Amino acid sequence: MEYLTKDDLSEFKKELFDELQKVFVENSKNLDKNENKWDWLRSKEIRKLLAISPATLQNLRIGEKIRYKKILGSYYYNRNDLELLFKTE
Numbered sequence: 001m002e003y004l005t006k007d008d009l010s011e012f013k014k015e016l017f018d019e020l021q022k023v024f025v026e027n028s029k030n031l032d033k034n035e036n037k038w039d040w041l042r043s044k045e046i047r048k049l050l051a052i053s054p055a056t057l058q059n060l061r062i063g064e065k066i067r068y069k070k071i072l073g074s075y076y077y078n079r080n081d082l083e084l085l086f087k088t089e
Helices: 006-033 043-050 054-062 079-085
Strands: 040-042 068-071 074-078
Touching: 040 043, 043 054, 043 074, 043 079, 054 074, 074 079
Parallel strands: none
Antiparallel strands: 040 074, 068 074
16 A cells, blocks of 8 residues: 655646646647637627627527527627628628
């Protein structure tokens, strides 16, 4: 039977943190490469960008005209979907 010491746990914590940091850095690089694919904006940003009211944005959401995600009470919208929806040809 082996016993763990505080030093063992501290070393494990340091190694775990270093590995998580490497993963985070790699994922950040990948997100930068695919910026357009993962470009989600909050409601306030979308309303300001498109100069629309909260009710208009809600109607687009309810009418399923745009994709959205609700995370902890905040709505996020895909920028590409909105650009396609309001694209003038």
